[in-house]
Amino acid sequence: MQHTIPNDAISRALPKSPTGIQGLDEITNGGLPKGRATLVCGGAGSGKTLLATSFLINGAQHFGEPGVLVTFEENGDELAGDVASLGFDLPGLIEQGKLFIDYVRIDRSEIEETGEYDLEGLFVRLDHAIRSTGARRIVLDTIESLFSGLDNANILRAELRRLFRWLKDKGITAVITAERGEGTLTRQGLEEYVSDAVILLDHRVTEQVSTRRLRVVKYRGSHHGTNEYPFLIDRHGLSVLPVTSLGLTHHASTERLSSGVRELDGMLGGQGYFRGSTVLVSGTAGTGKTSLTAHFTDAACRRGERVLYFLFEESPLQLMRNMRSIGIDLKPWIDKGLLHFQAERPSNAGLESHLALMYQNVRDFKPSVTIVDALTNLLTVGTANDVRAMLMRVIDYLKVNEVTGFFTSLTPGKFESEETEAGVSSLMDTWIVLTIQEVDRQRRREIRVLKSRGMAHSNRVHEFELTDHGLRLLSDPGRGIRATGGG
Amino acid sequence: MQQTFPAEAATDMGNFVLRLYVAGQTPKCMRAFSNLKRICEQYLTNRYQIEMIDLLGNPALARGDQILAVPTLVRRMPEPVKKIIGDLSNTQRVLAGLDLSIEIA
Numbered sequence: 001m002q003h004t005i006p007n008d009a010i011s012r013a014l015p016k017s018p019t020g021i022q023g024l025d026e027i028t029n030g031g032l033p034k035g036r037a038t039l040v041c042g043g044a045g046s047g048k049t050l051l052a053t054s055f056l057i058n059g060a061q062h063f064g065e066p067g068v069l070v071t072f073e074e075n076g077d078e079l080a081g082d083v084a085s086l087g088f089d090l091p092g093l094i095e096q097g098k099l100f101i102d103y104v105r106i107d108r109s110e111i112e113e114t115g116e117y118d119l120e121g122l123f124v125r126l127d128h129a130i131r132s133t134g135a136r137r138i139v140l141d142t143i144e145s146l147f148s149g150l151d152n153a154n155i156l157r158a159e160l161r162r163l164f165r166w167l168k169d170k171g172i173t174a175v176i177t178a179e180r181g182e183g184t185l186t187r188q189g190l191e192e193y194v195s196d197a198v199i200l201l202d203h204r205v206t207e208q209v210s211t212r213r214l215r216v217v218k219y220r221g222s223h224h225g226t227n228e229y230p231f232l233i234d235r236h237g238l239s240v241l242p243v244t245s246l247g248l249t250h251h252a253s254t255e256r257l258s259s260g261v262r263e264l265d266g267m268l269g270g271q272g273y274f275r276g277s278t279v280l281v282s283g284t285a286g287t288g289k290t291s292l293t294a295h296f297t298d299a300a301c302r303r304g305e306r307v308l309y310f311l312f313e314e315s316p317l318q319l320m321r322n323m324r325s326i327g328i329d330l331k332p333w334i335d336k337g338l339l340h341f342q343a344e345r346p347s348n349a350g351l352e353s354h355l356a357l358m359y360q361n362v363r364d365f366k367p368s369v370t371i372v373d374a375l376t377n378l379l380t381v382g383t384a385n386d387v388r389a390m391l392m393r394v395i396d397y398l399k400v401n402e403v404t405g406f407f408t409s410l411t412p413g414k415f416e417s418e419e420t421e422a423g424v425s426s427l428m429d430t431w432i433v434l435t436i437q438e439v440d441r442q443r444r445r446e447i448r449v450l451k452s453r454g455m456a457h458s459n460r461v462h463e464f465e466l467t468d469h470g471l472r473l474l475s476d477p478g479r480g481i482r483a484t485g486g487g
Numbered sequence: 488m489q490q491t492f493p494a495e496a497a498t499d500m501g502n503f504v505l506r507l508y509v510a511g512q513t514p515k516c517m518r519a520f521s522n523l524k525r526i527c528e529q530y531l532t533n534r535y536q537i538e539m540i541d542l543l544g545n546p547a548l549a550r551g552d553q554i555l556a557v558p559t560l561v562r563r564m565p566e567p568v569k570k571i572i573g574d575l576s577n578t579q580r581v582l583a584g585l586d587l588s589i590e591i592a
Binding site for chain 2: 102104106107110115122123127146150
């Protein structure tokens with residue numbers, strides 16, 4: 001449901017309660033609707049409880065809003081343990097009076113129903129919990145369980161309706177979790193009662209690859225991102241990866257970074273790549289992509305900068321051994337903590353998970369250079385379009401954080417094929433192509449800068465060699481420099 | 488408000504220790520109490536003790552016995568604990584809930 005009212009106007013009008021969950025506040029323009037109820041639905045194990053409890057705990061811990069957790073789940077006792085494993089100090093918050101947990105249990109086998117009743121007992125419990133903590137947030141997880149504990153669905157529905165109205169009157173921000181139903185958002189049709197905001201969580205496993213997604217189905221009176229956003233559950237808890245629609249407003253640095261190869265810097269206007277830009281190195285197998293990457297890595301570490309290296313094809317040890325043969329030793333940089341390899345088989349995770357892992361590693365390691373070697377490995381877990389969409393998000397994220405992105409791409413077949421990389425290359429500021437030509441029964445390595453936005457660069461094909469002192473150009477790199485801003 | 492009926496506590500084996508949770512003096516709750524009293528007088532003469540707990544005055548007590556619905560009758564003794572929710576208007580079901588139907592038949 002999209003509205004035409006300007007985004008800013010609405011955001012001001014509708015107070016929000018921040019979730020403190022990375023990414024979710026971005027998608028919702030500030031959080032959940034304050035003083036209202038949000039329905040979080042999804043299948044078993046989709047992360048509903050974690051989302052709800054994170055909202056509550058973050059509120060108590062960071063936003064000065066005490067909270068009440070009412071859990072209707074049979075395994076409510078395990079909750080504290082689960083949450084503690086994510087670094088939340090539940091007992092501490094309870095002790096400080098910032099959090100109150102009420103475990104509601106209905107054992108059907110010991111209950112007989114006869115005649116009229118209402119759920120005033122539940123109201124009394126909630127009211128008591130809210131008063132004793134001065135709660136501004138409440139989570140009901142998963143109130144639908146009542147339907148399996150009590151027979152009279154009519155009473156239950158009427159009471160739930162009353163409950164949600166009561167919570168609203170109290171001005172408390174509520175999160176209600178519910179199981180996904182067949183063809184409906186929730187099994188018991190709770191969306192009929194809780195209609196201010198609805199968040200849908202999804203956990204799919206396709207070809208043994210697990211992907212979690214979040215979608216804001218509805219958000220009354222507020223602009224919100226309508227896409228499906230991948231999210232991740234890890235030791236940091238839950239984080240949503242928004243598609244940053246940063247447009248092209250990010251800061252463009254004029255600072256230059258050496259490619260690590262003096263002659264290549266010469267081809268790039270004499271100075272190398274722009275900081276915070278994106279570089280693509282493509283070529284067929286064995287053309288020297290990784291060597292060029294290692295040069296750049298080494299140069300960055302020499303400047304004392306941090307490099308995060310995503311490696312999909314070989315092990316870091318193998319790569320380092322190979323690079324030593326051209327005179328580049330990366331080991332000291334690992335020891336100094338400047339270089340971090342994140343080696344992973346591409347098929348170990350779905351694209352979204354790879355994306356999530358990249359975000360996380362960038363967030364945690366805070367590199368100034370991020371390398372993805374090779375981008376094309378990701379094509380084994382997604383289509384070219386998916387990979388491109390994912391790459392766009394990675395690049396957005398890197399650019400916002402002024403991280404230089406360096407990507408390699410394996411060109412299939414013997415011959416260079418500019419079309420193959422066409423989809424990806426438009427996202428790149430600089431594109432370097434490596435080729436091997438057979439001339440007079442000799443293999444000739446060639447390098448050329450196909451484009452480099454915002455700088456004068458050589459338009460010539462240059463021959464190079466891989467020596468035990470690294471990559472060396474055999475011709476004058478300054479030749480063929482032309483001024484161009486094109487890309 | 489906590490009231491115990493009858494005044495002399497009956498806690499011997501074979502006696503019924505019952506707790507009726509209410510929330511204020513609503514018609515439903517009053518009905519439940521008079522129904523319970525009637526049933527006990529008829530089937531459990533001198534063998535029962537009723538404690539009435541008004542949750543409005545003792546909200547914290549709702550957690551202990553896991554009370555959600557009001558009124559709720561809890562059979563604390565003999566064990567196991569049983570719960571009957573509603574205004575206790577159906578005597579047969581109340582007796583079944585208290586495991587008394589067999590004794591009577």
